[in-house]
Amino acid sequence: MKISTIKDLLEADVICCEEELGAHVYSACGSDMMSDVLAYVKDQAVLLTGLVNSQVIRTAEMMDMKCVVFVRSKNPTAEMISLAQESGIVLLASKKRLYEACGILYSNGLVGNRVKNV
Amino acid sequence: MSEALKFHFEVDGKDFTSxxxxxxxxxxxxxxLGLPPEKIRQVSIAMYEGEINMVIHAGGGVADVSVTQDYVEIVLKDNGPGIKDIEQAMQEGFSTATENIRSLGFGAGMGLPNMKRYSDFMEIDSTVGVGTTITMRVNI
Incomplete structure (x- = not known):
């Protein structure tokens, strides 16, 4: 799914890296717990979260994620935006709640991902 | 690469943001260095979780990374409180982190299991009241 489609489906605002909206993502993860996110493996994923701190961007960076969607009208800080720009990670902000946002993307064909066994 | 490439970092324990x-x-x-992206991700995630743990639990520490022809080795050393029961600490979901840390998105009891998940070798050497040294290797 194109990141621009995610933006449209979630009626989201683009906060940074608009030039990457044409990139594709193939899986998604919705969580406020970053270690749960780090337990997942899949290329080119999008993270949906209501958590707002720099570690969200670091987590996305470690996972080679292309896009982070902040739900529940949360907005990232200037420092987070700067970190995301350095790595070319698209930041989107949506008014939808986490459950609803994940449901919309899932029902439109963006399925989840698997956990790598310990 | 005949000799190992080495990197050394001081991990500041006071600043969660950094x-x-x-x-x-x-x-x-x-x-x-041109390592495969999958291997880079394994190393990065394992080390990132370790670094977060050092900040959350041990007030910081030092990280040494060596890159050899066969593997990347990460050694994380702190002088924190130590791990009382390593077997228990390795269980997914077990955590001694405070509510404050949880509100920052960590402390879900996934840190150590994730470090094991992403490394090919992991050894924990910990003494209560003295500190913890964790060695991880990712084969390349």
Missing amino acids: AGHASVMVKKNLRQ
Whole structure:
């Protein structure tokens, strides 16, 4: 799914890296717990979260994620935006709640991902 | 690469915001060395979780990374409180982190299991009241 489609489906605002909206993502993860996110493996994923701190961007960076969607009208800080720009990670902000946002993307064909066994 | 490439980092235990900086640097360096993206991700995530743990639990520490022909080795050393029961600490969901840390998105009891998940070798050497040294290797 194109990141621009995610933006449209979630009626989201683009906060940074608009030039990457044409990139594709193939899986998604919705969580406020970053270690749960780090337990997942899949290329080119999008993270949906209501958590707002720099570690969200670091987590996305470690996972080679292309896009982070902040739900529940949360907005990232200037420092987070700067970190995301350095790595070319698209930041989107949506008014939808986490459950609803994940449901919309899932029902439109963006399925989840698997956990790598310990 | 006949000799190992080595990187050394001091991990500041007072600043949660900057936690992960060393892992970001390692990731950049490994990219420059041209390692496969999947291996770089394994190393980065394992080290990032370790770095976060050092900040959350041990007031910081030092991180040493060596890149050899066969593997990347990460050694994380702190002088924190130590781990009382390593077997228990390795269980997914077990955590001694405070509510404050949880509100920051960590402390879900996934840190150590994730470090094991992403490394091919992991050894924990910990003494209560003295500190913890964790050695991880990712084969390349």
